Amino acid sequence: MDPWQMILALGAVFAIWRLILWLLPEPIPALNVDASDVLSVESKQNEENSSFVPGSGSGSQADRVPCYDPATMKYLGSIPVTEPNEVREIVKRAREAQKVWGRSGFNQRRLLLRVLLKYTLEHQELICRVSAKDSGKTMLDATFGEILTTCEKISYLLKEGERVLRPQYRSTGMLMIHKSARVEYHPLGVIGAIVPWNYPFHNIFNPMLAAVFSGNAVVIKVSEHASWSSFFYLRIIQAALKAVGAPADLVHVITGYAETGSALVSSVDKVIFVGSTTVGRKVMETAAKTLTPVTLELGGKDPVIVCEDADLSQVIHMAVRATLQSAGQNCAGAERFYVHESIHDQFVKEIAKIVKSVRVGPPLEKHCDVGAICMPDHAEKLEMLVTDAVQNGAEVVARGTIVSAGFGTGQFFPPTVLINVNHSMRLMQEEIFGPILNIMKFKTDEEAVKLANDSSFGLGSSVFSGSKKRANAIASKLYCGMASINDFGTNYLCQSLPFGGVKESGFGRFAGEEGLRALCVVKAVCEDRIPFVKTSVPKPLQYPVADNAFQFQESLIRMLYGLSWTAKLNGLVDLVKSMSSKKVAGQEHSNGKVE
Numbered sequence: 001m002d003p004w005q006m007i008l009a010l011g012a013v014f015a016i017w018r019l020i021l022w023l024l025p026e027p028i029p030a031l032n033v034d035a036s037d038v039l040s041v042e043s044k045q046n047e048e049n050s051s052f053v054p055g056s057g058s059g060s061q062a063d064r065v066p067c068y069d070p071a072t073m074k075y076l077g078s079i080p081v082t083e084p085n086e087v088r089e090i091v092k093r094a095r096e097a098q099k100v101w102g103r104s105g106f107n108q109r110r111l112l113l114r115v116l117l118k119y120t121l122e123h124q125e126l127i128c129r130v131s132a133k134d135s136g137k138t139m140l141d142a143t144f145g146e147i148l149t150t151c152e153k154i155s156y157l158l159k160e161g162e163r164v165l166r167p168q169y170r171s172t173g174m175l176m177i178h179k180s181a182r183v184e185y186h187p188l189g190v191i192g193a194i195v196p197w198n199y200p201f202h203n204i205f206n207p208m209l210a211a212v213f214s215g216n217a218v219v220i221k222v223s224e225h226a227s228w229s230s231f232f233y234l235r236i237i238q239a240a241l242k243a244v245g246a247p248a249d250l251v252h253v254i255t256g257y258a259e260t261g262s263a264l265v266s267s268v269d270k271v272i273f274v275g276s277t278t279v280g281r282k283v284m285e286t287a288a289k290t291l292t293p294v295t296l297e298l299g300g301k302d303p304v305i306v307c308e309d310a311d312l313s314q315v316i317h318m319a320v321r322a323t324l325q326s327a328g329q330n331c332a333g334a335e336r337f338y339v340h341e342s343i344h345d346q347f348v349k350e351i352a353k354i355v356k357s358v359r360v361g362p363p364l365e366k367h368c369d370v371g372a373i374c375m376p377d378h379a380e381k382l383e384m385l386v387t388d389a390v391q392n393g394a395e396v397v398a399r400g401t402i403v404s405a406g407f408g409t410g411q412f413f414p415p416t417v418l419i420n421v422n423h424s425m426r427l428m429q430e431e432i433f434g435p436i437l438n439i440m441k442f443k444t445d446e447e448a449v450k451l452a453n454d455s456s457f458g459l460g461s462s463v464f465s466g467s468k469k470r471a472n473a474i475a476s477k478l479y480c481g482m483a484s485i486n487d488f489g490t491n492y493l494c495q496s497l498p499f500g501g502v503k504e505s506g507f508g509r510f511a512g513e514e515g516l517r518a519l520c521v522v523k524a525v526c527e528d529r530i531p532f533v534k535t536s537v538p539k540p541l542q543y544p545v546a547d548n549a550f551q552f553q554e555s556l557i558r559m560l561y562g563l564s565w566t567a568k569l570n571g572l573v574d575l576v577k578s579m580s581s582k583k584v585a586g587q588e589h590s591n592g593k594v595e
């Protein structure tokens, strides 16, 4: 065999080996996560059957967070509050862990995500059941908001995360043509995430996945209204960290109230706050003291515009899911429907028919379409908003049925359809966060845009029309962070897209390239591109500067930025002249005297 044949044969063996490696699935460790505490709650509850009365009874002290199932009001136990000094200690530990993790390669980070994906896929039912117990949602709502969203996020990070975080080369322009310019994305350090209760699993996994993939540590403050599930979900993450050899202190979950959240804001390198506008303002105030950067993902009042040429058979079902998913407790839920007057009655009739058939109740005990309202007293607030609207001229055209009798004393609100609403009503101004479908008529596209923009929020939006051109034209005029054309909420399932709002819906973006890079120190780096070519200070500009230094600089600027070739040429001629001038290089000043 001659040397060339040898090289070719070796090349072929190597290529086949790589192909086999590529075809064989990478072994992914299976996790052994202890779920005995969350699983045993049900049998314990059946024995004790203890109901929880908010503000009283076991575990309602300030140093414990009482937990209960909002669909049955059965007591689940209590979780200790993380005190501010403990928060600072936890952040310190996370900081040490991050120093190690920050040096990890993308292969290890991807393996961590694959391990988590495998566990999630194999334990969908358990994860959803635990979430349903803690937040009162149905298993179906949990598969959408907890599992589907999390799997999509992992899938995006696996496919595109490394590309997004790799150094990005930028143009230099004529002036710096001898340079190479790039942006590097380095981990910020410790990310603090303060999250609400509406999706207990996803709200922990969402910031955690992005933070650890970008090389950060993360400390997540969960809501006092969904703390019970958090330690089980944390155990999944801890088991995954261990399986891939990552530091145990990389991810923490803390529990408690405002004081705990405040302590986190002032200890970390960046805060992702997901919650109400009122608390978002407080978080920003605290962050201002330490100049901690914040991303605020706040409330919404998303409009849905339905034009007369829309496919009604599609829109109807979309509209109901957009309002009833998780009993309407979604930041980007449909809160205002603007329907063209020519199809208004038909739209209302079909929506009303569906909503009348909807059953509301404890989702783990009875077959229901809609689960509980998580926050105590919120069902009463929803009823009060409906009453206020009716007193001001609105009409209730349909309500769902509560089927909870005999199955618990949970917090339920029947899905409600209202027409004849207007913007003077509280229900069209405030974030509802419940299963209420408000429908208003519009005549022209301009009117629809005006109505949709008449809100203090600006998170998501939807436009339905048979004409894509028309729908896009309307969507482009909406002042908000996200728009779905002929669909609802799909932006969040395209994890390549940034998620976030304007006005009282907050600022900064989560998800997508923007969200991932927002967890990084964005470092601009400039270096020589051509070997042996360096920047040197031209003679006239060296200290002590020449008398004609200004003329030199002025000619240079004209040469570089002149608006025509003749102007550039003129600049060049003057530049050469100024260089050859006798007054170059501060010769008159060389004795150091001022003349």
Ligand SMILES: NC(=O)c1ccc[n+]([C@@H]2O[C@H](COP(=O)([O-])OP(=O)(O)OC[C@H]3O[C@@H](n4cnc5c(N)ncnc54)[C@H](O)[C@@H]3O)[C@@H](O)[C@H]2O)c1
Pocket (backbone or CB within 6 Å): 194, 195, 196, 197, 198, 221, 222, 223, 224, 256, 257, 258, 259, 260, 261, 262, 265, 274, 275, 276, 277, 278, 279, 280, 282, 283, 296, 297, 298, 299, 300, 330, 331, 332, 431, 433, 459
């Ligand atoms: N835009 C989004 O991505 C998004 C997603 C989900 C929910 N939300 C919004 O969340 C709200 C519902 O959730 P919620 O009722 O749990 O919100 P919330 O604002 O009452 O609480 C959110 C979190 O902030 C903590 N907190 C309270 N006071 C604090 C303080 N002073 N400093 C620091 N942290 C503090 C809470 O303990 C909780 O963990 C709705 O307005 C909804 O629109 C927004």
